[in-house]
Amino acid sequence: MDYELTETHKLIRDTARRIARERVQPRAAQIDEEGQYPEDIFAVFREAGLLGLTIPVEYGGAASFLALALAVEETAKYCCASGLILLLSALSTQSIVIGGSEEQRQAWLPRSAAGEIRGAFCLTEPNAGSDVAAIESRARRDGDEYVIDGEKMFISGGSVAHFVVTFVKTDPAAGSRGFSAFIVPTDSPGFSVARLDRKMGVTGVPTANLVFQDCRVPVANLIGEEGRGFRIAMLTMSTCRPVVGARGLGLAQGALAYALEFARERRTFGRPILEHQAIQFMLADMATQIEAARHLIYHACSLIDQGKYERQYAPYLSFAKVFATEMAVKVSSDALQILGAQGYMKDHPLERHYRDARQLMIVEGTSQVQRMIIARGLAEGDIVYG
Numbered sequence: 454m455d456y457e458l459t460e461t462h463k464l465i466r467d468t469a470r471r472i473a474r475e476r477v478q479p480r481a482a483q484i485d486e487e488g489q490y491p492e493d494i495f496a497v498f499r500e501a502g503l504l505g506l507t508i509p510v511e512y513g514g515a516a517s518f519l520a521l522a523l524a525v526e527e528t529a530k531y532c533c534a535s536g537l538i539l540l541l542s543a544l545s546t547q548s549i550v551i552g553g554s555e556e557q558r559q560a561w562l563p564r565s566a567a568g569e570i571r572g573a574f575c576l577t578e579p580n581a582g583s584d585v586a587a588i589e590s591r592a593r594r595d596g597d598e599y600v601i602d603g604e605k606m607f608i609s610g611g612s613v614a615h616f617v618v619t620f621v622k623t624d625p626a627a628g629s630r631g632f633s634a635f636i637v638p639t640d641s642p643g644f645s646v647a648r649l650d651r652k653m654g655v656t657g658v659p660t661a662n663l664v665f666q667d668c669r670v671p672v673a674n675l676i677g678e679e680g681r682g683f684r685i686a687m688l689t690m691s692t693c694r695p696v697v698g699a700r701g702l703g704l705a706q707g708a709l710a711y712a713l714e715f716a717r718e719r720r721t722f723g724r725p726i727l728e729h730q731a732i733q734f735m736l737a738d739m740a741t742q743i744e745a746a747r748h749l750i751y752h753a754c755s756l757i758d759q760g761k762y763e764r765q766y767a768p769y770l771s772f773a774k775v776f777a778t779e780m781a782v783k784v785s786s787d788a789l790q791i792l793g794a795q796g797y798m799k800d801h802p803l804e805r806h807y808r809d810a811r812q813l814m815i816v817e818g819t820s821q822v823q824r825m826i827i828a829r830g831l832a833e834g835d836i837v838y839g
């Protein structure tokens with residue numbers, strides 16, 4: 454492990470920790486109940502300068518995935534949806550950082566870092582989730598414009614975004630080499646929000662079905678060149694993956710802390726349940742899993758911050774995602790169990806943590822996809838043991 458927290462990292466973590474306790478925690482249950490995007494929390498993040506953490510410094514950011522992971526971890530201790538708002542600030546801009554021209558970076562990154570605008574990342578379609586190369590959306594050039602047609606599903610924040618980065622085929626016969634990425638302002642003609650999904654958790658960030666119908670954008674909105682989109686999509690997802698893990702890491706800590714306090718107070722058979730060894734061992738296992746996830750995530754993020762996120766590093770980014778997200782599901786379930794019937798009730802945050810955690814194993818590559826990436830790394834010798 455070769456990561457170290459700098460003074461800047463600690464400052465960002467401490468700022469996020471204070472905001473999470475003072476501003477996010479009191480709103481968390483209400484955000485879940487109402488299922489409305491929390492503009493007030495977005496404004497709090499904007500004022501604290503937390504919306505551009507992965508954007509290069511010259512465009513107003515802090516250029517650090519480790520910093521983002523720390524901020525997300527602190528936030529998700531209380532509210533996984535608010536952690537997603539921070540993550541989306543990276544997911545929506547990372548494609549422009551990776552593949553964008555200087556003009557595109559100047560046009561979109563400083564305003565995103567300042568929280569003047571926000572974006573969404575559009576890859577999934579009705580017939581293409583894990584099998585990304587199966588996307589059917591198309592774009593064709595028409596003079597100085599591209600015309601985009603297609604449908605995107607389950608897009609986090611898609612209905613509250615000012616722009617989306619979307620992936621389509623400009624050369625369908627070329628498979629993944631025919632992918633291209635576009636920046637689409639959401640007031641573009643032909644762009645619409647068709648539907649919002651009703652879902653199990655993370656209700657504060659809407660998940661939208663988006664339609665592009667004869668949607669016209671200037672040629673200047675093509676990110677990089679035609680045919681570069683698949684690589685841009687893969688690198689964007691793999692760099693943001695450990696931060697999905699950080700949402701799980703924070704959530705699990707929030708769940709553990711709550712269950713521990715409950716276990717001190719709740720008495721059965723004449724003593725606090727914390728004095729029963731079965732409960733002690735559950736808590737010990739939860740803490741051990743949390744610490745293991747923390748190391749995987751910080752290590753993965755430090756690799757990204759060193760520019761090590763090309764294909765051969767992908768397994769390390771997947772380790773962090775798959776372990777931390779599955780850990781969050783297990784820990785939140787065990788924490789709920791420690792509360793007994795009360796854990797199942799909405800008077801406590803554990804049923805919310807459990808519902809929210811379940812999303813993490815699906816987004817930005819399911820647990821199965823992460824294992825495919827890790828297995829490929831083993832087969833191709835990117836990870837070597839022995």
Ligand SMILES: Cc1cc2nc3c(=O)[nH]c(=O)nc-3n(C[C@H](O)[C@H](O)[C@H](O)COP(=O)(O)OP(=O)(O)OC[C@H]3O[C@@H](n4cnc5c(N)ncnc54)[C@H](O)[C@@H]3O)c2cc1C
Nearest residue numbers: 574575576577582583584607608609815816817818819821
């Ligand atoms: C709340 C939420 C928010 C989301 N936000 C976004 C977003 O902002 N942007 C975006 O583009 N997408 C988003 N998604 C979509 C998400 O990325 C996809 O759901 C995910 O990639 C899986 O695709 P799928 O649902 O089509 O499942 P499928 O690909 O149809 O897979 C179905 C099942 O089969 C398994 N599977 C598939 N292929 C294999 C294989 N080869 N081997 C073994 N198992 C396999 C999968 O792991 C899964 O369990 C979001 C999803 C959710 C639930």
